[in-house]
Amino acid sequence: MKNQINMTDACELIKNFNTGREQERLVLKYKKMRSDAFVFLRGTCHLFYDRLPKENIFNDAPLVWCCGDLHLENFGSYKGNNRLTYFDINDFDEAALAPLTWDLVRLLTSILIGSVSLGIKKKDAQLLGDVFLTSYRSTLSSGKSYWVERETADGKIRLLLDNLRERKRSAFLNKRTDTLKGKRKLKVDGQRALPASLRQFDLIAEFMSGYAKTQADPNFFRPIDIARRVAGTGSLGLDRYIILINGKGHLDGNYLLDLKASSPSSLVSHLRVKQPKWQTESHRTRELQSRLQAVSMSFLESVKIQKTDYLLRALQPVEDRIILDRSMNSMSELENILHAMGEIVASAHIRSTGRDGSTITDELIEYSQNNQWHTQILAYADDCARQTNKDWKSYICAFDDGFFNF
Known part of the structure; x- marks a missing residue:
């Protein structure tokens, strides 16, 4: 070559x-x-x-x-x-x-x-x-x-x-959260999560509160805690958050979401074929994920926060992979x-x-x-x-x- x-x-x-x-x-x-x-x-x-x-x-x-x-x-x-x-x-x-x-x-x-x-x-x-x-x-x-x-x-x-x-939801949550006074809080360990600044916390919390109002069960998506997520390799350095939400409303009924900034595909500049005109990069990712996967994962949605384009989905732990x-x-x-x-x-x-x-x-x-x-x-x-x-x-x-x- x-x-x-x-x-x-x-x-x-x-x-x-x-x-x-x-x-x-x-x-x-x-x-x-x-x-x-x-x-x-x-x-x-x-x-x-x-x-x-x-x-x-x-x-x-x-x-x-x-x-x-x-x-x-x-x-x-x-x-x-x-x-x-x-x-x-x-x-x-x-x-x-x-x-x-x-x-x-x-x-x-x-x-x-x-x-x-x-x-x-x-x-x-x-x-x-x-x-x-x-x-x-x-x-x-x-x-x-x-x-x-x-x-x-x-x-x-x-x-x-x-x-x-x-896997019990409580065991999954316990790996990523601590419990204080009957409420969960994200573990910020420097390995899988980093602290969000006050500005970042308020920005994402405000978005999630607005997003919740558009859902059939607004209380389900009520944000409890927010941190910057550390995951993957290629996307490290892009805006990414782990969001703890109310879910089913009790200690072991909380849910974790992944909010990840989107960027253009690395392939496009090398391709001769014309690509569709996507509304945003996160729309491209969401649409193609829904086409290519047999069944889409939970909470998959394209969103925009101020001028930044994000993909929102259920948190996917790295341990849910085959170790070869x-x-x-x-x-x-x-x-x-x-x-x-x-x-x-x-x-x-x-x-x-x-x-x-x-x-x-x-x-x-x-x-x-x-x-x-x-x-x-x-x-x-x-x-x-x-x-x-x-x-x-x-x-x-x-x-x-x-x-x-x-």
Whole structure:
């Protein structure tokens, strides 16, 4: 694969991309990205597409609604708006209309990059990539979308969904709140939550009070406490809040919401295809999440606070994800998980066919029959993984030299 930019430029692009973000959480992002190549990959989606080869396979493949930032940790369990539990893609900040190969090569690259920290040998990582791609093509060729919930899941995914279904709200709340004088208050631990300033607290509280009045049960959404949320990697530094609301009105009936500022997709500047004119970036995220997921998660809504665009949804804990550590999973179990992920991605692509410029299902079925791109995409993922590792090593040197200091 030919470099599109040199190593120094890579660090400049990272710095420029994050310009204007909140310093406290951006410091956490930069530090996390230095720790591990997989974390670096997650935090530099924009750089990944800067590096994407200009080959035909990434221009001529059928257009689908892509997740955009597809990697191993962007799958997880959640409760849908029908209150059933599902395992699906769970982050759509970068979603856009793009050739389907863009999603595939990023996921395959994440398997290869993550293999070191996950304790997986490269040959096993390559096998897992092949399992994912074979499952994806098989599902695509069926022309039918599937979903993963308790009755259709097995292995570790079934266990994850069982745990979510059986988890008591009180236990979930106790991990993120303290109780004082019969009321809950968010834990501000510097790891998952940071204190909100008085201005931030008042701004979000005022918004939630107004938002509550528009709902059928205003008291349910009455805000109790607010903090800045620390979660993910790529979005660290953007405005993000965890909101404790009244919910069912008693100590163990409170709910937690996630309010996250939206920004443009990193894919768009690299795409030749025209995108729809979305009302706002959070409308794009919400609409594409509703198209790609089998069932949308709870409280998913696009909102605006003053001039900032946000996505509001139920809080999704990081522990509601599969841990793909080789020490905790047999190779057979890992293959089952990647097989399921292949079905999920193909189903998302099928589910959103024929919408605003995406290809129709018949064309996806036809494309799935071509064996040639299967081998090609695996080879390009290997190239992308090597390039990502080079960029990460360059980043480490720049970070240690103080390039990212404020």
